[in-house]
Amino acid sequence: xxxxxxxxxxxxxxxxxxxxxxxxxxxxxxxxxxxxxxxxxxxxxxxxxxxxxxxxxxxxxxxxxxxxxxxxxxxxxxxxxxxxxxxxxxxxxxxxxxxxxxxxxxxxxxxxxxxxxxxxxxxxxxxxxxxxxxxxxxxxxxxxxxxxxxxxxxxxxxxxxxxxxxxxxxxxxxxxxxxxxxxxxxxxxxxxxxxxxxxxxxxxxxxxxxxxxxxxxxxxxxxxxxxxxxxxxxxxxxxxxxxxxxxxxxxxxxxxxxxxxxxxxxxxxxxxxxxxxxxxxxxxxxxxxxxxxxxxxxxxxxxxxxxxxxxxxxxxxxxxxxxxxxxxxxxxxxxxxxxxx
Numbered sequence: 001x002x003x004x005x006x007x008x009x010x011x012x013x014x015x016x017x018x019x020x021x022x023x024x025x026x027x028x029x030x031x032x033x034x035x036x037x038x039x040x041x042x043x044x045x046x047x048x049x050x051x052x053x054x055x056x057x058x059x060x061x062x063x064x065x066x067x068x069x070x071x072x073x074x075x076x077x078x079x080x081x082x083x084x085x086x087x088x089x090x091x092x093x094x095x096x097x098x099x100x101x102x103x104x105x106x107x108x109x110x111x112x113x114x115x116x117x118x119x120x121x122x123x124x125x126x127x128x129x130x131x132x133x134x135x136x137x138x139x140x141x142x143x144x145x146x147x148x149x150x151x152x153x154x155x156x157x158x159x160x161x162x163x164x165x166x167x168x169x170x171x172x173x174x175x176x177x178x179x180x181x182x183x184x185x186x187x188x189x190x191x192x193x194x195x196x197x198x199x200x201x202x203x204x205x206x207x208x209x210x211x212x213x214x215x216x217x218x219x220x221x222x223x224x225x226x227x228x229x230x231x232x233x234x235x236x237x238x239x240x241x242x243x244x245x246x247x248x249x250x251x252x253x254x255x256x257x258x259x260x261x262x263x264x265x266x267x268x269x270x271x272x273x274x275x276x277x278x279x280x281x282x283x284x285x286x287x288x289x290x291x292x293x294x295x296x297x298x299x300x301x302x303x304x305x306x307x308x309x310x311x312x313x314x315x316x317x318x319x320x321x322x323x324x325x326x327x328x329x330x331x332x333x334x335x336x337x338x339x340x341x
Contacts, residue, residue: 001096042089060086143176159272221288225323239317
């Protein structure tokens with residue numbers, strides 16, 4: 001279950017309470033569901049009861065209890081609890097985790113992409129048009145502005161906006177041409193996209209191909225996920241979404257990775273709405289870090305003479321889903337997702 005699906009489930013509970021006159025409030029257009037603020041608070045949380053308390057004329061915890069009863073037992077939700085002044089905390093069931101991995105794998109390169117799927121192949125082969133390297137800087141745009149605009153054009157299309165790929169080409173300014181030549185396309189674009197709009201750009205002397213470099217670490221996480229699939233194929237098995245075999249406290253490592261995979265589509269929407277590609281960059285960094293933490297403690301491949309088990313197939317499927325999200329995000333940024341590093 002993704003946050004969007006959980007949000008729709010909560011919205012249905014509000015609508016049902018209003019229709020059956022348990023609550024007398026305007027039904028909101030959407031419900032905000034966010035990852036739980038800290039361990040022990042479930043997987044996701046919502047302040048919808050606090051928002052509805054004043055218009056309903058009831059205490060927030062009373063509104064929360066009405067919604068909790070309606071949500072308890074919903075498919076994919078294992079537990080609903082009320083915290084503090086009236087927050088709803090949701091713990092998802094194992095079947096929701098399996099469904100998320102299955103959804104990411106089924107959608108593949110389309111996960112997080114709300115654009116017209118009939119033109120995906122053509123669109124993925126086109127990036128926003130730019131003039132040939134070395135063209136005169138007729139637009140006056142800086143290197144950062146050009147790279148950000150290119151990335152935003154892809155991000156906005158993925159978020160459902162009209163395709164801008166037929167817009168007039170934007171020349172590459174000389175400073176961008178020089179930076180691309182010195183650092184390479186991937187490193188140069190990462191360096192320009194990583195800072196938030198109000199932060200300065202820090203350009204390294206040369207690209208560093210080690211895990212201390214966030215760009216390399218993200219690409220390495222993707223390459224590692226692809227290598228796991230190749231190695232599993234050599235061992236004669238493939239991934240299948242299922243129980244990855246982790247309990248608390250290790251479950252927090254797993255949930256951290258699952259939450260990042262689930263929230264990837266909403267990150268793309270926020271990046272488009274706020275014109276902030278750095279949000280995608282930070283999400284990919286967090287996903288890569290979470291993938292390595294989980295992978296290092298719970299390897300997807302059997303060790304030694306061990307035979308592949310169902311848990312290995314489930315972990316392999318999760319690794320593939322993580323690699324899919326990393327590849328999709330890198331592609332939107334205009335950065336390669338290598339199979340080998």
